Structures are given as structure tokens and as C-alpha cells.
Amino acid sequence: MKLNSVDISKTASASSIVFEALRRAIIEGEVKEGEPLRQDEIARLFNTSRIPVREAISRLEEQGLVKTQRYKGAVVSGLSATEAEEIFDFRALIEPEVIRRAVPLMSPETLDRARSSWAAFSASADPMRWGDLNRDFHATLYRASGLQYHLDVIDNAMDRIDRYLRAQLVMSNGMERANEEHIAIWEACVAGNAAQAAELTRIHISGARESLLQNINSLR
Amino acid sequence: MKLNSVDISKTASASSIVFEALRRAIIEGEVKEGEPLRQDEIARLFNTSRIPVREAISRLEEQGLVKTQRYKGAVVSGLSATEAEEIFDFRALIEPEVIRRAVPLMSPETLDRARSSWAAFSASADPMRWGDLNRDFHATLYRASGLQYHLDVIDNAMDRIDRYLRAQLVMSNGMERANEEHIAIWEACVAGNAAQAAELTRIHISGARESLLQNINSLR
DNA sequence: ATAAGATAAATTGGATTCAATAGAAAATGA
């Protein structure tokens, strides 16, 4: 008798399932800023008790994705134009450095994976996928750096602005320009030109910053 | 009848009390890497139930201060030399930029507060206080930048290495050099020289990095 | 009609209890 055994300590707990679902709903803009997260409602939705929901919400708060107030519950965090600006500046500081460190370490497999990523972005007619594909492209390149701490921090920065970025990509047809920039970054990586990749990344982020800041109030 | 009213929504929940106490115990090195955090034990210690303890632990995990494994509980995170190195590099990237942005915005009150801070550091005979005083000095200067997102990220980076840094300060009598560097940074700020303050901050962090990396294995 | 007070309902915070899992100890077999 052949059984597919599963290491049960690796299966997802209720709280991590809820956390991931809520995180995704927030970064994809399915729940809006200011929207309350009702523990009992979410618990019903996931057919669990409120305890794992509370734990998930605690984690989301540490990620800055929700704000809780004692006895009043959690609401989805908003992001002011000032905050968005700051987070872009932060990314423009960190990500060029990460990709600069990553370039000399990139394997042919990584570069191939990244090419598939921008190609998929380019080819996708489904706006709902652009956000994930955009992140996948950048994550693939950055991962080669091995700088895990930096990557975790970048992930959080992206989570914080993703819902707006995604809406912006859909609304403004900014994907064409994003794609051109992705290809240019990728080409610099292929050429092993770390400084060029870093500079193009910085320009890419700054461009997204300007574009988003012009429209942030209509993206909420 | 005069009553001192308290906004009850601002009083600390059980879980946030436990979180803060555990966070402090970890960054001060009172619980060591690898040490398990027993939910029932902590709950007894704080005279509460396990639920707030679980929530606190969930939050600590998001901060990277503990690692949990399903059905096995939480242990205090360790930090390898590679990880420590990366976090210092990260700080050396971010903190100079933050102070560079802060310098033109520093008020006389801020500068006076920072002077008090390095003076207190200099005067303190209590090694247990050096860690807090060190952080207080830097936080005072950086806060003037108004870059709240950067500050939160720096706080987390510091939390991740603080237990080792504190042990290092005590063990190596590094406080004298740290203090000289604090004064030099402060003087650059007083002079309004943002570039100098940034460079001295970068050197300060890099020096701490080299020093810590030499000794990290004996600091656990 | 509006404001204030009282009551009810909704929601959160957390204590207690039950279920599940991992690890330790004891029992059994070779």
C-alpha cells in the first residue's frame, strides 16, 4: 500500500491560512482601506473559531496591513500620499543595492526564469495577474542576492503599496512601460552590468512613484 | 470631585504586555537563542491565559525574534554571522540616508535631547543601560527625519541584533569608542552638515559590524 | 423635533475546556 505521507508540522494551521488569505485580499485591493475586519464574520467564512482569526490579525498588524484598536477591532490600513512617497523612496534606496549585489550571482536558470516572468507579464491579458507577475519578476532577480533580510523587508514594502500599484497598472495601462523597463533591467542583468541594473531599477521605482502619486487619491 | 480619567482604549491589553516583555527579554539577551518559549509557563508568569501569550508570540514571529514550528512551539531566533553581517549592511544603507534627511529638520530641542542622550551614555556606569541609551541617541536624531516607515524598519533591524550588540558593548568596553563616534555624529548635526553626519553614521555602523563579527560566536 | 438616558445587541478580550500532536518513559520481544 503506497501512501503519500505529509509532514504534518508543515501543513498550514488555521491561523496561517486565514493570515495568508487576508494578506492577499488586502494587497489585491479586495478589501478597502478603512474596512473593518470582523472576527466572527471571518471565522464563519473559514469555518473556524475566532482564536486563529485573532492570531492572523495580530500578525497582519505587525506587517502594518491593518490597524487595531482595543475593543474596537481591526481595520485595513490606509496609505497617505506621504506614506506612499516614503515607501517608494525606501524601495528606491534598497532595491538597487539588492540587484547590484545579485547580478554577479545570477545563474543562467535565474535569468531564464526572469525572462519567463517578464514574458508572462507581457503576454498576460488578465489585469488581475499583472500584480503577481510584476512581483515575481523582481523577486526572481533579487533572490539571487541571497540577502534574505533585505528580501523580507522589500516584500513588506511591496505589500504595503501593492493594492494601489495593482490598481494603477490596471487603470493607467502602465504595463507597457513597466514591461519595457523590466526588459531593460533584465538585459542589464544578462550583460552582467550590475551598476546599470541598479540604476534602471532605481529609475523604474521612481517612475512608478511619480505615476502613483499623481493618482493615489483615485485609487482607494 | 476631580477624577483622572483614562482612555481605556489606550490601556495595554494582556497580549501587548506579554509581547513587550518578551521582546525586551529577547533584545536584552535575557532569553537566549534556541530557548523555547513555553506558553503555559509564560501565561502563569503573567497570570493570564495562554491566548494572549499565543498572540504575543505570533507578533514576535512576524518581527523575526522567534521561530515557531507547528505543534512544537516557539524558540528564540538565533542569528548567524552571515545574517548579522547582512543586517549591518542593511543598516549601513538606510541609517545614513535617514540622518542625512533628518539633519536639515533638526530643531534645537532635538539637538539638546540628543546631547543629553550621549552625555547619559557617557556618564552611565551601568552596562545594562548602555543598550537603551545607545538606541535612544540614534532614535532621537533619526526621528527628526519624519520618515516613520524607515524608522520602524530600523527599529526592527536593531531589535534583531541588539542582544549581541549589548553583550558586545559590555564585553569589549566598546562604549568609549561608541561615545566618541556619537559625539562626532552629533557635532556634524549641530553644524548642519548632513553629508558628514551620514558618513560618520555609516562608519559608526561599519565599525560596530566589524567588531561584532569578530566576536559573535562568544556572545550567544 | 431634538437631546439625554436607558436598554439591547454586537463585538472584542480572554478564561476554560477539549482535541491533537510530539516527546518521554515504560513495557515487550528478540
Place this chain on the structure above:
DNA sequence: TCATTTTCTATTGAATCCAATTTATCTTAT
């Protein structure tokens, strides 16, 4: 004696229940 299996204990995951607080609704007074 050693290896394997079984049983027991410790601990975690989460369901249920109770207490506390906030919000909504209803009633009364002006």
C-alpha cells in the same frame, strides 16, 4: 542487553463559554 512498540505526559491548536466594552436602538423629557 538492545531495539521496537505501547503507554503516558507535556505541550500546542483551537472550540466554546464568559466577561467587558462599544455601538445601536428605544424611551423619555424638554
